[in-house]
Amino acid sequence: MTVTPGSPPTAPAPAPxxxxxxDPAFVPNPTVVVSGVSVFFGPKVAxxxxxxxxxxxxxxxxxxxxxxxxxxxxxxxxLLAVSAGRVWVAGGDPxxxxxxxxxxxxxxxxEAVPGGLTPRELIRYRAALHSxxxxxxxxxxxxVVGLLxxxxxxxxxxxxxxxxxxxxxxxxxxxxxxxxxxxxLNGADPVQRANLIRLFRQLGDQGRTVxxxxxxxxxxxxxxxxxxxxxxxxxxxxxxxxxxRNAMADRPRRxxxxxxPPRVLAxxxxxxxxxxxxxxxxxxxxxATRRAGDLALALPGLARSAGVRLWEVRPLxxxxxxxxxxxxx
Amino acid sequence: MSAAQPxxxxxxxxxxxxxxxxxxxxxxxxxSCFPTKRRIGLALPAAGAxxxxxxxxxxxxxxxxxxxxxxxGGLFGVVLxxxxxxxxxxxxxxxxxxxxxxxxxxxPASFATIVAGRWLAGFAAALVALALPFGLAAVVAGVPEAIxxxxxxxxxxxAAYVAVFVLLGALTRRAVVWSLGFVVLGxxxxxTALSGLAQWCPGWEARAVYARLGPEALDTLHRKGIPEGGxxxxxxxxxxxxxxxxxxVRLGHLRLSGPSGD
Numbered sequence: 001m002t003v004t005p006g007s008p009p010t011a012p013a014p015a016p017x018x019x020x021x022x023d024p025a026f027v028p029n030p031t032v033v034v035s036g037v038s039v040f041f042g043p044k045v046a047x048x049x050x051x052x053x054x055x056x057x058x059x060x061x062x063x064x065x066x067x068x069x070x071x072x073x074x075x076x077x078x079l080l081a082v083s084a085g086r087v088w089v090a091g092g093d094p095x096x097x098x099x100x101x102x103x104x105x106x107x108x109x110x111e112a113v114p115g116g117l118t119p120r121e122l123i124r125y126r127a128a129l130h131s132x133x134x135x136x137x138x139x140x141x142x143x144v145v146g147l148l149x150x151x152x153x154x155x156x157x158x159x160x161x162x163x164x165x166x167x168x169x170x171x172x173x174x175x176x177x178x179x180x181x182x183x184x185l186n187g188a189d190p191v192q193r194a195n196l197i198r199l200f201r202q203l204g205d206q207g208r209t210v211x212x213x214x215x216x217x218x219x220x221x222x223x224x225x226x227x228x229x230x231x232x233x234x235x236x237x238x239x240x241x242x243x244x245r246n247a248m249a250d251r252p253r254r255x256x257x258x259x260x261p262p263r264v265l266a267x268x269x270x271x272x273x274x275x276x277x278x279x280x281x282x283x284x285x286x287x288a289t290r291r292a293g294d295l296a297l298a299l300p301g302l303a304r305s306a307g308v309r310l311w312e313v314r315p316l317x318x319x320x321x322x323x324x325x326x327x328x329x
Numbered sequence: 330m331s332a333a334q335p336x337x338x339x340x341x342x343x344x345x346x347x348x349x350x351x352x353x354x355x356x357x358x359x360x361s362c363f364p365t366k367r368r369i370g371l372a373l374p375a376a377g378a379x380x381x382x383x384x385x386x387x388x389x390x391x392x393x394x395x396x397x398x399x400x401x402g403g404l405f406g407v408v409l410x411x412x413x414x415x416x417x418x419x420x421x422x423x424x425x426x427x428x429x430x431x432x433x434x435x436x437p438a439s440f441a442t443i444v445a446g447r448w449l450a451g452f453a454a455a456l457v458a459l460a461l462p463f464g465l466a467a468v469v470a471g472v473p474e475a476i477x478x479x480x481x482x483x484x485x486x487x488a489a490y491v492a493v494f495v496l497l498g499a500l501t502r503r504a505v506v507w508s509l510g511f512v513v514l515g516x517x518x519x520x521t522a523l524s525g526l527a528q529w530c531p532g533w534e535a536r537a538v539y540a541r542l543g544p545e546a547l548d549t550l551h552r553k554g555i556p557e558g559g560x561x562x563x564x565x566x567x568x569x570x571x572x573x574x575x576x577x578v579r580l581g582h583l584r585l586s587g588p589s590g591d
Contacts, residue, residue, distance in 0.1 A: 080584055098439055115361060116361065125353070
């Protein structure tokens, strides 16, 4: 899967500079600027005074379910009106400026596709709506996403992965400058997943602004150099993916150790510098640490010297949600 | 955000009405909004029109009078609004609920173009699914001279009905409920009592078109205070344009939040 269709997009009018360049939530030459945006659904706050920007290249939008990723993406594309704040895409308001829509491509998370339509029909429609002159463009994008063989089959019978790929082609056929991808890898098999990741990286390398959302950390790490983390509608972290990863690695963790006898192991661990706290409950020992790596290295040796048998060692809060919660503290 | 924003030209922001693009939207809507099940659903009102025509044959009156009787209660009272409700909801409201309207919304096409394209698709569907069966109903009822009047009345009425139901699709996610409310409460209940309101109801005006153009019309088809014939067609055209205009404005304020509506 290589990207050939479409020339590199014309540089859109720059969005207004809004924040100091040193703030990692902002990029120097943004194509998408989100300024103080809040979105309310009745009493529910989906986004709260969010400010950040996106520029050329791939940016990963990371967050647990319900963090506001989809809401932000819909606000950026103009599908949702913001309750407060402003959004600029290519120098215009995506909600009211129809010309801006010529720059935007969206792959939504939901599986909905027009009933009875084939991918070729959908992509041709999108091409016609965007006045794409190149009549071969639909078929080329179908080939890029690996759907040429299924181009004339109704999408009703497609798997989720195939629908996602059809929507990717439909979004790309207009040669958008800004590509918003909401969980685009959902349902894709491992081969297609790798192909799509390569495709998105190539699109970013071409100078397009590609924003990819996911709640899977390793997926975003493979896709994007820059990461923006949302939690409960707020900006939790932003910046280089390694910095984010390090911030997550240094956070306090709790490790469950099942050992026999646990109190002896607790006594052996008590003086170790990686240990921040200990709690014994039956045969379970909970260890609080800021240096999980050091603890993992030291634990077997300490247990052996204390004559303790280890049954189980596992982190208690390794889920992404726990990481995100820690980031917003 | 302190930087002053350049205000783009109004036409650039909203986009211009593009008839060619409206045809593109209409062709897509005809293909995507009327899958097999819905097409079968549309065959039911058409079959209903023919059944009402058969009913006219057994009514012990002259054929034109009998046809006018079934046209009043059946064709314009049931078949036309129900058929148009299915069609009008299909071309916009159903897509909003299904979460697929963004394929059209996210484009440089103006909202007026999108609404016109959707309405055009609905109107084309109504011509085939309703106006043609209405003409056929005149033949079945044994009143061939009523073919053109019935088809004109059905076409003009469905144009306005579809526009109203497109508007309701742009106003609310529960477009079917509101559309039924419009027909039952607005047209049948209030419209029957208030001529001023009935003047702006597609069902009453469609009757009024037939009342003037048809070969023989019952007194119930003539209604005081409601313009008939060509004037009724003009009313229906005005109603269509107003409904589509409001729908175009409303389309820019839709919250397209996916199939769940969350």
